Amino acid sequence: MNTIAQPLEVRRLGVHDAAVFSALRQEVTRENPVPMGLTFEEELTRTLDGFRAQLSSPLPNAVFGCFVEGELAATAAVSRAGLFPSSHHKMVMWGVFTSPRHRRRGLGRQIVDAALQHAFGSGVHRVNLQVYVPNEPAIALYKALGFVEYGTESEAVCLDGQYHDGVHMTLVKDR
Numbered sequence: 490m491n492t493i494a495q496p497l498e499v500r501r502l503g504v505h506d507a508a509v510f511s512a513l514r515q516e517v518t519r520e521n522p523v524p525m526g527l528t529f530e531e532e533l534t535r536t537l538d539g540f541r542a543q544l545s546s547p548l549p550n551a552v553f554g555c556f557v558e559g560e561l562a563a564t565a566a567v568s569r570a571g572l573f574p575s576s577h578h579k580m581v582m583w584g585v586f587t588s589p590r591h592r593r594r595g596l597g598r599q600i601v602d603a604a605l606q607h608a609f610g611s612g613v614h615r616v617n618l619q620v621y622v623p624n625e626p627a628i629a630l631y632k633a634l635g636f637v638e639y640g641t642e643s644e645a646v647c648l649d650g651q652y653h654d655g656v657h658m659t660l661v662k663d664r
Contacts, residue, residue: 507540549611562591565604582618
């Protein structure tokens with residue numbers, strides 16, 4: 490069987506990407522709300538103006554998208570951990586997800602790599618994240634990239650009456 494490589498584009502998302510960002514989030518949440526940490530109904534309450542504001546956060550905050558044949562298929566974002574310079578040595582990774590239609594093709598790794606390159610290129614020393622469980626594919630990806638677990642938050646989110654823990658992970662530059 491011959492497979493034809495699909496053209497990929499990885500770039501920072503901007504305000505003009507709010508609708509496709511929202512649509513992808515809804516697709517992912519509809520399929521499984523646990524990785525997103527909110528229910529599909531909660532996701533539907535998010536407005537395009539809210540996403541525009543999020544996507545226009547000043548650098549070094551950034552949301553990256555991986556487009557397959559022009560369709561947004563995966564995202565990963567990094568944001569400052571706090572407002573004050575005392576916490577500017579670290580960033581938080583969030584919004585890492587891939588369309589169910591595009592999984593198991595390496596897009597998650599590619600988009601996380603882009604976000605990490607941006608974070609470390611912006612001078613941060615550490616990137617932290619939280620994974621709601623169960624989500625073994627995400628944990629495996631992060632461990633493969635060098636992230637280590639440093640704690641678990643019990644009952645981090647409650648989705649439709651069921652509690653899910655949050656696994657905290659961290660990656661130090663040049664580790």
